[in-house]
Amino acid sequence: MRTFTKAIRDALAAETGIDASKLVIESPRDSKLGDFAFPCFVLAKTLKKAPPAIAGELEERVNARLDGIAAKATGPYLNFTVDRATLARGVIEEIDAAGDVYGESDEGADKTVVIDLSSPNIAKPMSVGHLRSTVIGAAIQRLHKRLGYRTVGINHIGDWGSQFGKLVAAVDRWGDTVDLDGDPIKSLLALYVRYHEEEANDPELVQAGRDAFKELESGEDGRVRATWRKLTELSLREFDKIYERLGVEFDLVRGEAFYEPFLDATVDRIVAANITEESEGALIVALDEFGDLPPCLLRKTDGTTLYATRDLAAVFHRWDEFKFHRCLYVVGGDQRLHFRQLKHVLTRMQLDWEPRMEHIDFGMLRLPGGKMSTREGRVVFLEDVLDRAAEEAQKIIAAKNPDLDASGEVAEQVGVGAVVFNDLKRERVKDIEFDWDEVLSFEGDTGPYVQYTHARLASIGRKAAAAGEGSGTPDWAALEDAAPILLAIGRYPDVLTAAARAAEPSQVTGFLIAFCREVNSWIAAARVLGQSEGVTGSRLRLVNASKSLIANALGILGLSAPQEM
RNA sequence: GCGCCCGUAGCUCAGCUGGAUAGAGCGUUCGCCUCCGGAGCGAAAGGUCACAGGUUCGAAUCCUGUCGGGCGUACCA
Known part of the structure; x- marks a missing residue:
């Protein structure tokens, strides 16, 4: 797919004199207009012409430079459409060649990303609130791993x-x-x-x-x-x-207690930077220069340390050990001030790696009655949520697919998948009000919908194999009606890159939902089996490619991709 | 009080780095299983993008202010 956009960029660069890397290529509002779009507004000033006129002039000249891609001016845009057979063959051969790791890259080579995630407190049950840090953090870790980063997932247990x-x-x-x-x-x-x-x-x-x-x-x-x-x-x-139920593993389980032996050295290090002072009997780092922030407390009046001291000890330890490219703290938004304070302490210490420490904040999960409170016993236990979701899935299987083998296992995959997907599907920063109906919903924008799409594609694949169909030479041009699916497959590597950079798994869930909608529409309209050899051949290739992509994305999000459900 | 985050359809949310006619899901209404899985597909209805200014060729998107909600605000984590 990048070969197409590269060809377009190169052609535009040659005609406009603008550096190819600076040209913005976007998607047209309406897919009927084309596969890619170049807005001509940016040229209006230098050329002193109206954008539609520029688009019109560029059309012919750019077309002369392109092979298999047609440029067409529409208003102020120059839109590009890739020859359908070329698009289909290019995209499908690319994903087939990459296999399970389609979307991988080497952008993370020799770079380490430390992710602080989950971090439940000892002696407290895991609530649906801890789910957020766990599943968001795990997804972010898998994203980085796919992009070639060395990742270190640390469960920073609250044990101190x-x-x-x-x-x-x-x-x-x-x-x-x-x-x-x-x-x-x-x-x-x-x-x-x-x-x-x-x-x-x-x-x-x-x-x-x-x-x-x-x-x-x-x-x-x-x-x-x-x-x-x-x-x-x-x-x-x-x-x-x-x-285990969530399929999450950590590279290191290090509670706050782990950093206990480093606390004194940490305080000494900050004191040595000459930024500490004693105030009201406590040892602090003043932060008024950063917009009148409250100070960061290192030691209480009684000499014991605080949360901030231990987090500073942890980040120093991590820097010394990993020299990380990023150190991501997947921690709720209620701790924004805390992390701003930590970063400002690093700034005052003049540590140039301060920007590498990032608070990956997420919105609070609230109950209809208000904020969850362990102290007041107002919590929803994660275990109960997972159990109920699996039971619900079991009921649906009993009704719709009673002969399914290993239905208990599949019910667990679907139920847990529903819960996890639900937590990943909106932008991190949004607060969530916990709602059983929403968590237990298996239709529409849900994990089970995606898993179901996967299972149906798998089913078609099984039927084709049993009938001995689909091995003929594919008629790539027959996939003309599947262009949106092909373009989405082609865009997937960019989705992963962007999602990792923003540490935003919802970009993957959003992509996946839209993708499955396209796939479901298409398989409702385009029958695979029993067509001419070329048509069945090409359609089956697309079915397999789509199935592979869904499993790929589900894997990154931490969901299973059952073959049947 | 002050600071940070959020505000898009009845509800839950997308909206890519400022670009073309603001899109999905749920719910509502109406269709689709003699045809690869109806956890599905198609269609309809539903909008002052909280409000008011500003920036510019162009603003849901950027800036300022107001309102509403959430979170935080020195010895909890």
Whole structure:
């Protein structure tokens, strides 16, 4: 496909004198106008002519330079249409040759991208809120991997901080009232909620919590640390069940505690940069020069560290270890200020790699009643969402495809796919109100719709193989009515590049939905089997190419592509 | 109060780096299984792109202000 756009650019460059790389080639508003468009407005000033006149003059001259591509002036645009047979053969041979890694590139060669994702908190259940960071981060990682980057996905577990003092205190006091080993997460949640209920009227409890965290941070390997270690292990085991269902793996699981040994050195490093000061008993980095921002606190009055200190320790450690090209923090938008502060600390330290640290923020997920709150017990558990979605898928399979083998497995793929896709389909920054009906919807702009399209294409492929059809010489010109599909396949590598750059998986979901709509329209109108040898041959090639593309994109998004459903 | 994010059809959202007549899905209404899977396809209805200015050949897109919603705002994470 890039061979077509390159030919157009070169021809235009030769005629206009503008550098080929600076020419903007876009898609026409209406596909009937052509496959590519060149808006002539940019030339109006230098040539001192009206854009439509320029387009008209360019038409003939550019046509003389092009072979297999027709240029036609329409108003102020010069539109290009690739010969249908050339387009079909070019695109399909390209994707066939690339196979499963179609869209890969070498733009990331020798570059490392660190992705901080998921990062659930120990002792808290994973809510549908944590799903966002996990699936968005995993998709961003796969995108970069496809583009040739070395990627390091780090699960930055929230296993440190004053809340663990509270939790240890709560376990000490009421641990025997719950079934910690049998149902660890729910037990810990109950203790956590109870702590917050009682702390207001119980100064001793508050003190016990503080003391416990202080001991934890002191490095003393006593009972507090043993309790903390046990809580961590229990929680991680529970999280792994979810990660397995989501098909997410991490290169490194490093909790905040991992960076604990580096905290002092981190503070020293910042102090050595001469940007710290003591204020109200705390050690801070002032940030007023950046628009009156609140300061970044490194040490509390009691000497213990904060979230920001640990994140700074982490980013230094990551820089030292990976010299990353990008370090992406897939963390909710409620922490925008936090990351701005961190970046400004780096700026004040005059570290030139500061821009490589990026906060990949995403909108908040809210319940109809308001924000989710673990403390108040107002959460929707991710496990329940996945379970219900899989059950729903199972019901639909029972109704529509009762003979399906391994239907339980497929129901899991479809149910989880629906949940994951739903979370990836809109622009990251948009807030989401959780809605069961939407999550459990399998029609329209959904993961199951895409999976279904894939399954139907697979079905056609199976039938063709059984009938021994489709192996003849393809009649490429017969794919004229499939031009939108072919152009979309051709555009896919650019979609991946743009989506990775913007760290925006919704660009892939959006592409995929539009693609499947085109494919479904086409297969409703163009029967594959039982046509002349050339027609069946070319159509089957397109069916297989489309199926391959859908599986490819679903893989990047983290969804399965079942052959039947 | 101040800062950041968001505001496009009844609902949920696209709209590529400022370009041609603002597009999908859901819902509503009407069609399509003797024909490769109806989780599908086709069609209709539905819009002051929150509002007001500005920038220019051209603005849903960029700038300023207003309104509405969300998030945050020194020792939680």
